[in-house]
Amino acid sequence: MAHADLARSPLAPRRFPKLHPVDGLRLLTDASQSRYVGRDDFLLAVLPAGSAIAGVFTRSSMPSVAVDLCRQHLRASKGTARAIIVNAGIANAFTGRQGAQAAHAVIGHAAALLDAPSDQIYMASTGVIGMDLDPVPLCASLDKMMSSSPARDPWLRAANAIRTTDTFAKAASRQVKWGRHMVSINVIAKGSGMIAPDMATMLAFGFTDADIPPRVLQALLDEVNPKTFSAVTVDSDTSTSDTLLLCATRSKKLTGAPLRSIKDARLKPFRAALQEVMEDVAKQIARDGEGAQKLITIDVSGAENDQSARRIALAIANSPLVKTAVAGEDANWGRIVMAVGKSGERADRDRLSIKIGGHPVARNGRAIVGYDERPIAKHMRGRAIDIAVNVGVAKGPHAGTARVWTCDLTHGYISINADYRS
Amino acid sequence: MAHADLARSPLAPRRFPKLHPVDGLRLLTDASQSRYVGRDDFLLAVLPAGSAIAGVFTRSSMPSVAVDLCRQHLRASKGTARAIIVNAGIANAFTGRQGAQAAHAVIGHAAALLDAPSDQIYMASTGVIGMDLDPVPLCASLDKMMSSSPARDPWLRAANAIRTTDTFAKAASRQVKWGRHMVSINVIAKGSGMIAPDMATMLAFGFTDADIPPRVLQALLDEVNPKTFSAVTVDSDTSTSDTLLLCATRSKKLTGAPLRSIKDARLKPFRAALQEVMEDVAKQIARDGEGAQKLITIDVSGAENDQSARRIALAIANSPLVKTAVAGEDANWGRIVMAVGKSGERADRDRLSIKIGGHPVARNGRAIVGYDERPIAKHMRGRAIDIAVNVGVAKGPHAGTARVWTCDLTHGYISINADYRS
Numbered sequence: 001m002a003h004a005d006l007a008r009s010p011l012a013p014r015r016f017p018k019l020h021p022v023d024g025l026r027l028l029t030d031a032s033q034s035r036y037v038g039r040d041d042f043l044l045a046v047l048p049a050g051s052a053i054a055g056v057f058t059r060s061s062m063p064s065v066a067v068d069l070c071r072q073h074l075r076a077s078k079g080t081a082r083a084i085i086v087n088a089g090i091a092n093a094f095t096g097r098q099g100a101q102a103a104h105a106v107i108g109h110a111a112a113l114l115d116a117p118s119d120q121i122y123m124a125s126t127g128v129i130g131m132d133l134d135p136v137p138l139c140a141s142l143d144k145m146m147s148s149s150p151a152r153d154p155w156l157r158a159a160n161a162i163r164t165t166d167t168f169a170k171a172a173s174r175q176v177k178w179g180r181h182m183v184s185i186n187v188i189a190k191g192s193g194m195i196a197p198d199m200a201t202m203l204a205f206g207f208t209d210a211d212i213p214p215r216v217l218q219a220l221l222d223e224v225n226p227k228t229f230s231a232v233t234v235d236s237d238t239s240t241s242d243t244l245l246l247c248a249t250r251s252k253k254l255t256g257a258p259l260r261s262i263k264d265a266r267l268k269p270f271r272a273a274l275q276e277v278m279e280d281v282a283k284q285i286a287r288d289g290e291g292a293q294k295l296i297t298i299d300v301s302g303a304e305n306d307q308s309a310r311r312i313a314l315a316i317a318n319s320p321l322v323k324t325a326v327a328g329e330d331a332n333w334g335r336i337v338m339a340v341g342k343s344g345e346r347a348d349r350d351r352l353s354i355k356i357g358g359h360p361v362a363r364n365g366r367a368i369v370g371y372d373e374r375p376i377a378k379h380m381r382g383r384a385i386d387i388a389v390n391v392g393v394a395k396g397p398h399a400g401t402a403r404v405w406t407c408d409l410t411h412g413y414i415s416i417n418a419d420y421r422s
Numbered sequence: 423m424a425h426a427d428l429a430r431s432p433l434a435p436r437r438f439p440k441l442h443p444v445d446g447l448r449l450l451t452d453a454s455q456s457r458y459v460g461r462d463d464f465l466l467a468v469l470p471a472g473s474a475i476a477g478v479f480t481r482s483s484m485p486s487v488a489v490d491l492c493r494q495h496l497r498a499s500k501g502t503a504r505a506i507i508v509n510a511g512i513a514n515a516f517t518g519r520q521g522a523q524a525a526h527a528v529i530g531h532a533a534a535l536l537d538a539p540s541d542q543i544y545m546a547s548t549g550v551i552g553m554d555l556d557p558v559p560l561c562a563s564l565d566k567m568m569s570s571s572p573a574r575d576p577w578l579r580a581a582n583a584i585r586t587t588d589t590f591a592k593a594a595s596r597q598v599k600w601g602r603h604m605v606s607i608n609v610i611a612k613g614s615g616m617i618a619p620d621m622a623t624m625l626a627f628g629f630t631d632a633d634i635p636p637r638v639l640q641a642l643l644d645e646v647n648p649k650t651f652s653a654v655t656v657d658s659d660t661s662t663s664d665t666l667l668l669c670a671t672r673s674k675k676l677t678g679a680p681l682r683s684i685k686d687a688r689l690k691p692f693r694a695a696l697q698e699v700m701e702d703v704a705k706q707i708a709r710d711g712e713g714a715q716k717l718i719t720i721d722v723s724g725a726e727n728d729q730s731a732r733r734i735a736l737a738i739a740n741s742p743l744v745k746t747a748v749a750g751e752d753a754n755w756g757r758i759v760m761a762v763g764k765s766g767e768r769a770d771r772d773r774l775s776i777k778i779g780g781h782p783v784a785r786n787g788r789a790i791v792g793y794d795e796r797p798i799a800k801h802m803r804g805r806a807i808d809i810a811v812n813v814g815v816a817k818g819p820h821a822g823t824a825r826v827w828t829c830d831l832t833h834g835y836i837s838i839n840a841d842y843r844s
Contacts, residue, residue, distance in 0.1 A: 061771065093759070094771070094787060096786065130789045237760060324840045327840045335551070338482070340483070341484030350518070365518045366521070417743055418749045
């Protein structure tokens with residue numbers, strides 16, 4: 001089931017963004033007919049020799065074949081890459097030895113076509129768990145793509161080819177100063193259910209032409225991911241396949257000493273822009289949560305530390321009762337109190353305060369007497385819902401804070417997920 | 423909203439069970455008109471002097487006033503009780519000092535009426551969080567109840583008086599040999615949403631006439647609770663108010679030395695019967711999960727230890743994707759694999775096996791080739807769904823096992839919870 005029939009999320013951006021070119025990168029797509037019919041479902045991103053790559057993957061103990069191989073290749077190649085291959089429709093997870101053989105066949109074929117070592121080819125697969133992946137149509141697609149001429153809209157095609165239940169193609173792009181050059185940072189992603197940290201996205205791929213060596217690239221990704229992709233949750237369900245890869249073609253050089261650390265001052269604008277792009281796409285994933293009618297932003301402050309704040313924020317974001325209350329446009333802050341309470345993290349009931357849409361509703365462990373419900377009711381009828389909780393444990397600059405994004409839990413989620421496979 | 427309009431769960435037992443009498447106990451109910459109109463919403467259980475009591479409470483860091491007071495009274499009274507008071511409709515949680523004053527007023531009034539110390543009076547409150555509780559109508563109800571004559575069907579009235587969104591009254595009863603006597607074990611409970619360990623129930627009250635001293639009673643409850651009430655989850659949301667109290671009127675004496683330990687051989691039949699009764703009522707809570715159409719029993723084996731098995735079982739039970747798949751009658755075991763993977767517990771992907779309705783579907787990390795889907799499809803169309811997972815980490819008598827119960831996630835859950843408060 002391709003879900004081509006799903007209506008575009010009401011929270012979707014008006015249009016697909018304009019993406020800046022990334023020097024040296026080639027994006028190719030094809031309809032492999034592996035599972036979906038009549039649509040592109042296969043992406044090949046070809047990178048110039050010497051490209052750097054960094055990755056973050058699902059923490060599931062049941063990772064897909066592709067996740068296993070990405071981890072191996074990252075180590076073996078010391079963070080270098082010549083291509084990324086992505087297929088949509090079949091996750092190639094829980095497929096045993098056959099699954100590994102299929103992935104090896106596809107990767108080996110791509111390596112031969114590109115005359116590159118296999119461990120510089122990265123694969124990502126998304127779709128149904130437990131279904132066998134046939135390498136034959138994918139290898140045929142690789143042949144076809146390698147001899148095809150470049151498309152006019154490669155980014156839109158690429159973002160579309162990796163979709164499963166997504167109702168819109170997800171991407172963001174920035175240009176940023178890089179020494180004497182301008183460089184691009186582009187990210188495409190897919191994911192709308194089975195979304196929970198860590199990782200938050202199912203699949204996301206970032207590309208830049210900045211000259212960033214592998215170790216620095218990985219450190220950057222590890223820094224930015226927790227505040228962006230791993231701060232999104234749709235249904236608390238962590239996929240077997242979550243993969244975030246960030247590639248640098250390295251064609252735009254910096255002057256001066258080689259980059260050794262993410263603290264290098266020359267990286268500052270790039271870091272900020274990377275965070276912007278990743279946050280933009282991460283929020284698009286929450287906006288496309290299955291059945292989503294409202295985007296919920298949850299801010300937690302006053303916690304013991306940032307990690308504790310993040311866990312509390314995720315407990316609120318994953319609470320079915322909070323999410324259904326938002327769906328019902330009910331400012332039911334009692335359920336927010338409940339969710340803080342169940343997080344297992346330190347929180348002071350008698351100092352807890354809550355704001356909804358910026359309006360205080362509870363303070364020092366009880367409702368604010370006679371607060372005006374009208375502006376809050378109006379806020380709840382909107383598309384963007386803001387919940388802010390101060391848990392009253394710490395104050396000042398050392399108090400822990402976190403922000404996460406999620407969506408409401410609606411009849412749409414049930415409809416989509418009660419008849420996905422069949 | 424009293425949810426009097428909610429249809430009785432299709433998983434409800436055919437009728438309310440016949441409960442055996444408990445020597446010395448008086449159950450009184452009344453319509454206090456605190457929040458619900460036209461129905462009993464208040465229960466007073468009067469116990470003879472010298473009764474023992476044990477309790478288990480929510481692990482929420484945002485406990486209700488009543489939970490705070492129960493914990494204090496258990497300690498102060500050394501596990502003795504003269505009465506339990508339960509009000510439905512208002513949880514008296516997150517109500518600050520006013521909430522504590524209201525509870526003290528009601529408890530003080532009951533203590534005066536019964537000529538008992540306040541710390542032998544236990545209160546439980548369930549309903550909306552953050553709403554103030556008015557002690558005046560509750561005190562008036564206490565006066566009325568104390569002068570009323572006994573009802574013909576006190577157990578059904580009691581089980582009904584404590585309901586909120588429950589679609590049926592929940593109770594179970596057993597008689598069991600106790601030295602030369604027969605004693606009764608009765609449990610009533612309420613709860614259908616905001617149900618997650620620990621505790622699993624919102625409110626449950628057990629009564630027996632066996633002579634069990636407080637310390638032994640508490641040890642018994644601590645032993646049986648994890649396998650019964652704390653093995654039920656509806657929506658992963660832990661209430662602020664979860665309370666399980668077990669009382670012994672102590673009128674039926676054992677011969678011989680005083681009971682000192684739950685390992686005393688004379689307790690054996692009682693322990694087994696207590697587990698039966700508590701399991702029976704716990705499963706009734708899962709059967710009445712908001713919107714439930716199917717009761718799901720999840721067995722995990724082959725884990726590192728029992729606690730690990732329990733966490734894996736709860737990860738499966740709380741997965742929205744597993745629960746919606748069951749709602750859709752889809753034997754989507756890929757989602758079960760996903761849920762095992764996200765549990766954070768040790769599991770061997772390449773040895774994992776899964777049975778649905780007793781039929782093997784996956785073994786050694788992949789689907790069983792060509793398994794017959796028909797009996798499984800038939801099982802999925804039934805009301806009782808059995809999922810068994812061996813996670814392949816340990817074998818033999820030391821391997822960890824656990825069983826938990828939950829229900830499917832349906833449009834009914836969304837409908838009930840998107841318009842609860844208003």
